[in-house]
Amino acid sequence: xxxxxxxxxxxxxxxxxxxxxxxxxxxxxxxxxxxxxxxxxxxxxxxxxxxxxxxxxxxxxxxxxxxxxxxxxxxxxxxxxxxxxxxxxxxxxxxxxxxxxxxxxxxxxxxxxxxxxxxxxxxxxxxxxxxxxxxxxxxxxxxxxxxxxxxxxxxxxxxxxxxxxxxxxxxxxxxxxxxxxxxxxxxxxxxxxxxxxxxxxxxxxxxxxxxxxxxxxxxxxxxxxxxxxxxxxx
Amino acid sequence: xxxxxxxxxxxxxxxxxxxxxxxxxxxxxxxxxxxxxxxxxxxxxxxxxxxxxxxxxxxxxxxxxxxxxxxxxxxxxxxxxxxxxxxxxxxxxxxxxxxxxxxxxxxxxxxxxxxxxxxxxxxxxxxxxxxxxxxxxxxxxxxxxxxxxxxxxxxxxxxxxxxxxxxxxxxxxxxxxxxxxxxxxxxxxxxxxxxxxxxxxxxxxxxxxxxxxxxxxxxxxxxxxxxxxxxxxxxxxxxxxxxxxxxxxxxxxxxxxxxxxxxxxxxxxxxxxxxxxxxxxxxxxxxxxxx
Numbered sequence: 001x002x003x004x005x006x007x008x009x010x011x012x013x014x015x016x017x018x019x020x021x022x023x024x025x026x027x028x029x030x031x032x033x034x035x036x037x038x039x040x041x042x043x044x045x046x047x048x049x050x051x052x053x054x055x056x057x058x059x060x061x062x063x064x065x066x067x068x069x070x071x072x073x074x075x076x077x078x079x080x081x082x083x084x085x086x087x088x089x090x091x092x093x094x095x096x097x098x099x100x101x102x103x104x105x106x107x108x109x110x111x112x113x114x115x116x117x118x119x120x121x122x123x124x125x126x127x128x129x130x131x132x133x134x135x136x137x138x139x140x141x142x143x144x145x146x147x148x149x150x151x152x153x154x155x156x157x158x159x160x161x162x163x164x165x166x167x168x169x170x171x172x173x174x175x176x177x178x179x180x181x182x183x184x185x186x187x188x189x190x191x192x193x194x195x196x197x198x199x200x201x202x203x204x205x206x207x208x209x210x211x212x213x214x215x216x217x218x219x220x221x222x223x224x225x226x227x228x229x230x231x232x233x234x
Numbered sequence: 235x236x237x238x239x240x241x242x243x244x245x246x247x248x249x250x251x252x253x254x255x256x257x258x259x260x261x262x263x264x265x266x267x268x269x270x271x272x273x274x275x276x277x278x279x280x281x282x283x284x285x286x287x288x289x290x291x292x293x294x295x296x297x298x299x300x301x302x303x304x305x306x307x308x309x310x311x312x313x314x315x316x317x318x319x320x321x322x323x324x325x326x327x328x329x330x331x332x333x334x335x336x337x338x339x340x341x342x343x344x345x346x347x348x349x350x351x352x353x354x355x356x357x358x359x360x361x362x363x364x365x366x367x368x369x370x371x372x373x374x375x376x377x378x379x380x381x382x383x384x385x386x387x388x389x390x391x392x393x394x395x396x397x398x399x400x401x402x403x404x405x406x407x408x409x410x411x412x413x414x415x416x417x418x419x420x421x422x423x424x425x426x427x428x429x430x431x432x433x434x435x436x437x438x439x440x441x442x443x444x445x446x447x448x449x450x451x452x453x454x455x456x457x458x459x460x461x462x463x464x465x466x467x468x469x470x471x472x473x474x475x476x477x478x479x480x481x482x483x484x485x486x487x488x489x490x491x492x493x494x495x496x497x498x499x500x501x502x503x504x505x506x507x508x509x510x511x512x513x514x515x516x517x518x519x520x521x522x523x524x525x
Contacts, residue, residue: 063422072430079422113423117416118297120284137283157471160288161334162316165295166476169469183283185334185353190473198471207283 042100049102050126052110056136057208059180060098062112069107069123076101081180083115085169087153112136115179116158116186117170139205140178143170143188150174151211156190161202163187183207190215262300263377266355268370271313276357276364279376283356289319289331296331296411302385306374308335308413309444314369323382335368347496388413388429388509394485394496395503397438404487404494411486414513417460426450426458434504439464446498464498 024190045051056062065077078099082088105128112120122134145154151174158168158181167186170179191198199215264279279300281287286297287306304324310317314335321329335352355374375499378384380510390407407428408414414425415434426434432453439446444465448460464484468477483495 064356065422065424074424077422083421111425117410119423119425137280155470157469159476160295161472162290164290164293164475166469166472166480184288189471193470 022039030098030155033088042097045129046102048104048128050105050128051100051102052124052126053098053100053109053131053133054110054112054136055098055133056112056138056180059138059140059178062099062114062136062138062180064099064110066101066103067109069109069113075103081115085155085171087171087173100179110134110136112138112182114138114168116181118167118182120182127156134149137183137207138179138180139183139207139209139211141188141203141205141211141213142176143190143213143215145190146214154179154190154192156188159187159189161185161187163189163200178210181205188213259380261364264355264357265377266366266371267375269372269375270371274359274364274366276355276359279355279357281355281368282353288332288513289321291329291331294411298329298331299385300376301378303376303388304378305376308333308368308373310370312369317369324378325387333368333492351421378414386520390428390487391507391509392487393503393505393507394501395499395505396496397502398500399502402489402491402494402496404485407485407487407506409485410483415450415462416451417458417462418445419460424460428506432506433506436462436498436501462498466497466499 021170023149042051052062052066054062061080063079066075067073068075069127078101086091103126105126107123107125110122110124114120120136120138122136124132124134126132143151145156151172153172154172155169157166158170158179159166159186169182172190185202185204187200187202189200201213201215203213204213205211250471262279264276264284266274266276268274281300285301286299287303289296289298298321302323302325303321305322307320307322308317309320316332316334319333321331321491323329326476334353353368354365355368355371358361358364389405390413391403391405392407394402394404395406396402409428413428415428415431416423418423418424432451434448434450437447438447439461444463444467445461446464447459450460452458466481472480481499482497484498485494485496485501487494
């Protein structure tokens with residue numbers, strides 16, 4: 001009787017052990033952190049540093065650099081986006097985290113370059129072991145130019161609202177491509193002398209909003225079985 | 235009991251998190267007086283979410299940082315698309331300008347992104363979030379921290395030597411309305427603060443190229459190299475006026491004979507003159523350090 005009880009107890013222990021091992025294996029596979037210590041989400045702030053996070057209204061990729069206010073030296077720079085007038089630019093959409101950089105404690109100037117002459121600047125103070133969120137008042141718009149052949153690439157100009165000053169230039173794309181500008185009101189002009197096209201469109205850019213400007217005949221509705229349709233004008 | 239312990243941990247963690255992170259918002263405070271004479275005390279004051287104003291002084295576009303402004307008065311009517319404004323700056327000077335305020339009565343129906351004017355002043359009052367259309371404002375008095383000095387404004391003096399060998403003595407030199415020169419380092423845009431620079435030398439680009447290499451030497455001896463846009467090609471869609479200003483008025487200022495403007499393609503050298511007061515301050519600092 002005692003022997004049988006001992007057997008049962010051993011069986012119970014074995015079963016429990018096996019279950020723990022199975023859960024450990026499954027848990028290990030499903031875990032977000034790897035053996036190297038990397039995990040989804042931002043890593044820990046390194047010792048002796050503070051963290052600067054860029055908040056650009058849902059835009060997760062901006063070209064920016066950081067200047068140390070004491071020395072005047074550039075201490076960090078990121079330029080993931082191509083120039084607005086480059087014919088090869090398009091949105092990759094690969095980044096899911098806001099941009100951040102770990103810096104020594106101190107005062108810095110953060111400069112965010114946009115697709116026009118105006119950049120956005122913020123003075124910040126980084127404190128050891130703490131996050132500093134910098135809100136960058138920028139928005140984005142897309143110019144979709146289509147002709148009889150479909151979407152095509154044409155150059156355009158970005159003006160201030162009064163059409164007094166040209167602020168920048170861009171190139172439309174057959175892919176999805178946004179132009180990042182400081183929040184405000186602008187005018188976009190596309191002139192194509194051979195075809196007689198001259199379009200001037202006002203655009204109001206707000207933080208965290210995306211505007212689409214459609215120029216040319218509207219895209220034909222998708223046939224059954226075709227891919228997604230283009231976004232229309234809001 | 236256990237639950238109470240857990241909740242207290244959550245409170246402690248929340249307090250720690252709140253103290254460990256914050257968002258940089260506008261530190262500006264202002265008193266806004268609307269067209270009916272009502273006063274609103276506003277914190278975290280911004281215009282369209284920005285801390286600068288887009289104004290036109292003598293028809294030239296300028297971004298005026300709000301931290302330089304002490305008082306702002308609108309002299310137009312509510313229905314005006316753009317209004318004359320008077321800016322009293324913190325250094326005591328007064329500027330008359332034109333500002334696009336957008337009319338509340340005639341929203342831009344064709345504007346992509348909204349049928350109403352987005353030109354609003356915003357902030358926070360004791361009652362909660364606050365925003366007001368720029369066309370409804372009569373006056374704004376900005377409340378800056380007591381004892382905080384306004385950002386120093388230098389009047390830059392320089393000698394400009396053209397590619398033809400002509401020399402001009404220019405005061406209040408600006409690059410496209412700013413005291414900084416935008417340039418490219420590779421494909422990255424950077425700026426050089428003109429107040430910190432002793433000289434800028436422009437080299438010739440190849441014929442037909444839109445960029446010219448430059449070398450800027452700071453007063454500290456540091457040198458910066460890059461390229462500047464110096465295209466004289468007219469762009470498709472460019473108006474006569476914007477083309478003329480882009481090509482012929484990259485640098486502006488005042489010369490002895492009147493207003494001065496020159497294009498980027500025509501400059502060979504710029505030699506800045508050291509501000510006497512700045513030089514005196516530097517020598518004062520040096521002597522203090524020696525002591």
